[in-house]
Amino acid sequence: MVGRSNVGKSTLINALVRQKLARTSAAPGKTRLANFYRVAAESRPVFYLVDLPGYGYARGGEKSRQEFDALAAEYFSSRHAEEEPGGAAPGSRAPQFCGVLSLVDSRHPGLDADRIAWTWLSRMGIERHVVATKVDKLTRAERHRHLSELERLYSSPVTPVSAETGEGLDALWTLITRLLTRP
Incomplete structure (x- = not known):
């Protein structure tokens, strides 16, 4: 997951996993390293969800931004060569991934940082999917307008979700399962 x-x-x-695994905070920039979460869900292959530090905000200023850039470049370039469905364990010989969920805040479609990250992932040849978070915070009119704008900007289907209400989690699981089981 990137965003x-x-x-x-x-x-x-x-x-997604219906338990508190990942540390959360109202303050931005709390995730400082790539965190790997092993997911063993019924009827799905075992896989890892990777929570990368967020881009676009750096509590440590320019140095933190550069550290994030280096971490992201290393993470994606080291895992891109030989993809395997479901990925592999951290530290294993072939730590691959099957796709990237590019999370965008549905309240703020088209932010430069999100579009730059999307383009960068595209240049790397990485399969990526837009997931619009916090849809519960939108009015019905905003929701239609913002989701349409996201689909137009990214030329891609958008999976709207709300971690707060659980809306869209089944659709996101369907997407994840498809990524894990594709040939």
Whole structure:
């Protein structure tokens, strides 16, 4: 999972697995390292959800931003060569991934940092999917307008979710399962 700081990556992981695994905070920039969560859900292959630090905010200023850039570049380049469905354990010989969930805050479609990250992942040749978080915070009119704008901007289907209400989690599980089981 990638996304801006405070977009809800850790909260979404907790909602998906229905337990508090990932540390969350109202303050942005709390996740400082890549955190690996082993998920063994019924009827799905065992896999790892990876919670990367958020981009676009750095409590430590320019140095923290550079550290994030280096971490992201190393993480994605070291796992891109030989993909295996479901990935592999951290530290194993072939730590691969099957796709990236690019989380964007549904209240703020089209932020430069999100679009830059999407383009960067595209240049790396990485399969990526837009997940719009915090949809429960939108009015019905905003929801339609913002989700349509996200689909237009990213030329991709958008999976709307709310970790707060649980809305969209089944659709997100369907997407994750498809990524894990594709040939």
